[in-house]
Amino acid sequence: MKLAYWMYAGPAHIGTLRIASSFKNVHAIMHAPLGDDYFNVMRSMLERERDYTPVTASIVDRNVLARGSQEKVVDNIVRKDKEETPDLIVLTPTCTSSILQEDLQNFVDRAQLDAQGDVMLADVNHYRVNELQAADRTLSQIVQYYINKARKNGDLPSGKTEKPSVNIIGMTTLGFHNNHDCTELKRLMVDLGIEVNEVIPEGASVHNLKNLPRAWFNLVPYREVGMMAAEFLQAELGMPYVNITPMGVVETARCLRAIAKVLNEQGANVNYEDYIDNQTRFVSQAAWFSRSIDCQNLTGKKAVVFGDNTHAAAMTKILAREMGIHVVLAGTYCKYDADWFKEQVSEYCDEILISDDNGAIGDAIARIEPSAIFGTQMERHVGKRLNIPCGVIAAPIHIQNFPVGYRPFLGYEGANQVVDLVYNSFTLGMEDHLLEIFGGHDTKEVITKGISADSDLNWHKEAQAELNKVPGFVRGKVKRNTEKFARDRGINEITLEVMYAAKEAVGA
Amino acid sequence: MTVAQEPQALDFECETGNYHTFCPISCVAWLYQKIEDSFFLVIGTKTCGYFLQNAMGVMIFAEPRYAMAELEEGDISAQLNDYEELKRLCLQIKRDRNPSVIVWIGTCTTEIIKMDLEGLAPKLEAEIGIPIVVARANGLDYAFTQGEDTVLAAMAQRCPTQAATEEEKEERNSIKKLLSFGKKKSETKEESEDKDRPPLVLFGSLPDPVVTNLTLELKKQGIQVSGWLPSKRYTELPVLQEGYYVAGVNPFLSRTATSLMRRRKCKLIGAPFPIGPDGTRAWIEKICSVFGVETTGLEEREAKIWESLEDYLKLIRGKSVFFMGDNLLEISLARFLVRCGMTVPEIGIPYMDKRYQKAELDFLQKTCQEMGVPTPKIIEKPDNYNQLQRIHEMQPDLVITGMAHANPLEARGINTKWSVEFTFAQIHGFTNARDILELVTRPLRRNNSLKDLGWDKLVKEEAKV
Numbered sequence: 001m002k003l004a005y006w007m008y009a010g011p012a013h014i015g016t017l018r019i020a021s022s023f024k025n026v027h028a029i030m031h032a033p034l035g036d037d038y039f040n041v042m043r044s045m046l047e048r049e050r051d052y053t054p055v056t057a058s059i060v061d062r063n064v065l066a067r068g069s070q071e072k073v074v075d076n077i078v079r080k081d082k083e084e085t086p087d088l089i090v091l092t093p094t095c096t097s098s099i100l101q102e103d104l105q106n107f108v109d110r111a112q113l114d115a116q117g118d119v120m121l122a123d124v125n126h127y128r129v130n131e132l133q134a135a136d137r138t139l140s141q142i143v144q145y146y147i148n149k150a151r152k153n154g155d156l157p158s159g160k161t162e163k164p165s166v167n168i169i170g171m172t173t174l175g176f177h178n179n180h181d182c183t184e185l186k187r188l189m190v191d192l193g194i195e196v197n198e199v200i201p202e203g204a205s206v207h208n209l210k211n212l213p214r215a216w217f218n219l220v221p222y223r224e225v226g227m228m229a230a231e232f233l234q235a236e237l238g239m240p241y242v243n244i245t246p247m248g249v250v251e252t253a254r255c256l257r258a259i260a261k262v263l264n265e266q267g268a269n270v271n272y273e274d275y276i277d278n279q280t281r282f283v284s285q286a287a288w289f290s291r292s293i294d295c296q297n298l299t300g301k302k303a304v305v306f307g308d309n310t311h312a313a314a315m316t317k318i319l320a321r322e323m324g325i326h327v328v329l330a331g332t333y334c335k336y337d338a339d340w341f342k343e344q345v346s347e348y349c350d351e352i353l354i355s356d357d358n359g360a361i362g363d364a365i366a367r368i369e370p371s372a373i374f375g376t377q378m379e380r381h382v383g384k385r386l387n388i389p390c391g392v393i394a395a396p397i398h399i400q401n402f403p404v405g406y407r408p409f410l411g412y413e414g415a416n417q418v419v420d421l422v423y424n425s426f427t428l429g430m431e432d433h434l435l436e437i438f439g440g441h442d443t444k445e446v447i448t449k450g451i452s453a454d455s456d457l458n459w460h461k462e463a464q465a466e467l468n469k470v471p472g473f474v475r476g477k478v479k480r481n482t483e484k485f486a487r488d489r490g491i492n493e494i495t496l497e498v499m500y501a502a503k504e505a506v507g508a
Numbered sequence: 509m510t511v512a513q514e515p516q517a518l519d520f521e522c523e524t525g526n527y528h529t530f531c532p533i534s535c536v537a538w539l540y541q542k543i544e545d546s547f548f549l550v551i552g553t554k555t556c557g558y559f560l561q562n563a564m565g566v567m568i569f570a571e572p573r574y575a576m577a578e579l580e581e582g583d584i585s586a587q588l589n590d591y592e593e594l595k596r597l598c599l600q601i602k603r604d605r606n607p608s609v610i611v612w613i614g615t616c617t618t619e620i621i622k623m624d625l626e627g628l629a630p631k632l633e634a635e636i637g638i639p640i641v642v643a644r645a646n647g648l649d650y651a652f653t654q655g656e657d658t659v660l661a662a663m664a665q666r667c668p669t670q671a672a673t674e675e676e677k678e679e680r681n682s683i684k685k686l687l688s689f690g691k692k693k694s695e696t697k698e699e700s701e702d703k704d705r706p707p708l709v710l711f712g713s714l715p716d717p718v719v720t721n722l723t724l725e726l727k728k729q730g731i732q733v734s735g736w737l738p739s740k741r742y743t744e745l746p747v748l749q750e751g752y753y754v755a756g757v758n759p760f761l762s763r764t765a766t767s768l769m770r771r772r773k774c775k776l777i778g779a780p781f782p783i784g785p786d787g788t789r790a791w792i793e794k795i796c797s798v799f800g801v802e803t804t805g806l807e808e809r810e811a812k813i814w815e816s817l818e819d820y821l822k823l824i825r826g827k828s829v830f831f832m833g834d835n836l837l838e839i840s841l842a843r844f845l846v847r848c849g850m851t852v853p854e855i856g857i858p859y860m861d862k863r864y865q866k867a868e869l870d871f872l873q874k875t876c877q878e879m880g881v882p883t884p885k886i887i888e889k890p891d892n893y894n895q896l897q898r899i900h901e902m903q904p905d906l907v908i909t910g911m912a913h914a915n916p917l918e919a920r921g922i923n924t925k926w927s928v929e930f931t932f933a934q935i936h937g938f939t940n941a942r943d944i945l946e947l948v949t950r951p952l953r954r955n956n957s958l959k960d961l962g963w964d965k966l967v968k969e970e971a972k973v
Contacts, residue, residue, distance in 0.1 A: 001593040002578040003600060004557055011554040033616045033647030035531025038559045040912035050919035050967050053912065056893070059525055061648055065620065076526075083893065095553040099584055099620050126553065127581040396561075469717055500721060500939050504816060 170226025307394025
């Protein structure tokens, strides 16, 4: 048992659901108790999704506990197959089904007999993998399933596309800025004259998965999701992949060079050096920013970075290599993939922290006292407590991290965005600091006095106590309305009764 | 067409139970805030933790007095000793927070692996010297607000039978003192008659301002509330003796009511719930009638509240509202909204205790008759998929639903109100009737101001469910 208040990566089934609901016309059925369909709420709220999230639960209740699911799961699959005719139904185990140890594969096999669409059991174990690992696995599992199916049916297309082309693998729903990153990568590919063959899983149809082999190579922009699928495609079909995250100017260039190499090996004869040079020096603002006086002011400032592997590693490199910032500590919560992270960042920071205990990272921040933090929402709140600004660079994230405006983290526009994020975090810190030096602009007190100074009314102790329970941001309004109510009626003493009466009368 | 004299009977149905609601462990979110010296330990998995963390939003950052005892593979396969593990964590909690009570929330996992929390608790309690209350608020058995019911039912066992010493009493009566402070004697009825009546204890967790407010309303009628379950602190749980009267303030507290009746031998006052001015008046009247007290000024008071609501009532009169059902407040809210002039084609509800809610159901039926509207269909354990078909067919003016369906419905041009807000907003008593309507009318007011823009439907295909 572990005492925990907060977790960075969610449970395994969330990963599976993120993959399933990213595809078009794929439905996931969770084998879970009432209330575990919380994923739908997250997707509907955070992503502001217009469509019903294609996830339902086959409810595990007391009866299931006593007699097993029996026909229930099968019936639910077949029913959903009829109602919505999805291409694929993914039966998703949860922590509950992990312990019940029902033969879910058997349910899938039985349901497949009656269902028009495909039915599959997600191969994830709650106690062995987390959200990210499960997402990686499920994506790979679905890709394998449809490649193998096409092979069996003999309709796996042979040969590559005429022009160089790419599959972008790993874009998912609820992924950190994934939709903007996807747009940016597509633009980048257009610039490079590379056709985008397929993007998976976001917005893809499972029927198109058989076309994956037509691409010249696979691009896996995120470390966490997509590697297993890319490795499968390489092993089975000899497709090369590039898995350098194009985040930051230097890494974007490295990614493009890797792409050029992969394409040239297949006879494309491309050279992106001019493009890289032009983008770096004249189109993107990031390289120029590094050279500007603004950035000079940041030299040697201390920062702490924490997040998932992809973003924490890329951010550490950008801060240290491209902006001259002193990254005291870089950390990740992807414990299962710690070696990769260490290898990526070891030359760019003083310390490395591999932990999924937010207490540990909180303590480290308090000890180091950096000028800025780049982390998840949790680090943002640590920062609030310690008065240190924080830029959010990785999940877990809140609704404000799903911006409507265009905010990629990848590619050249992504580099611009990262500059703003970094610079804004630090200058805010600087501004606060200067305000403190110059005594601050504390107008708060004055304003309240101005509004309530004319109070000739007597507040009873209980009424005052009651008023103090009202949340601060409406307290002034409640007070004013109550006093107005009292004055209008010639009451000069405000008791609890008067407060309630005022509330009833004027909604104070 | 003849007008039937007999009130139209309520129509109950039961569907598949494939619906969306919050897991009952969410009750820790409001209960830890209510019971200030408590610590809630949820014994479950990452799934539970992830739910709490996401459902509680910013509260999680405010150093909450709740945590997960996250079960690992070793706990499931019994390689680790439950007792030793719980002891280690509870000692840590005692050291860091020193609470007056630790509430263990049992989850689906502890049910399935049959971890004997009720058996372990007394032993550990004796060993570490902190009371441990066990509530099995799991998704196998319960929905959302029923979590509070399981906690309060367990707490009911811990209420003292004897009044505390004078010194402690002083503290316990602080609320009474607070209420009588600064009030003219003539405003309230004489309290002398109180003495021969059995005391009244109210149950249900409400924000403190609402507790004060309801207590005051009863006091105006000369009824003294001797305590609340729960109170602000665990150490202030009310005295419960055989023959005490108890009354519920929320519709989802059936187990607590049963527990109070059967185990503590209290007498339950079955009344409609004090939600809406009609409900509040009926609630007070029922309590008064049990005590043989003639109410004064209630009718005028209710009328005045209704009058003050007129601006909101104008917006909703004649409109229809569909409850998908997820928090058990549905019957009371529907009854109030019918009185407001709305029609209710369907009330979905997770669980319907026809005995505990009897007075409320009768009141709903009576209200429908008086307002001349058809009685709603009450669907227990609804099926969200079927409900969406019905919603798309009947196009109600407002759907009260969970967040999972709210945005998709809005995108299809259907007004929605997020149901969870009703559990967190202050909705009880005369004073808060306005807050309920504030919630109910918000989508209508918002969409009124947008209606000329022609953006009603924001999905391309025909609404596909």
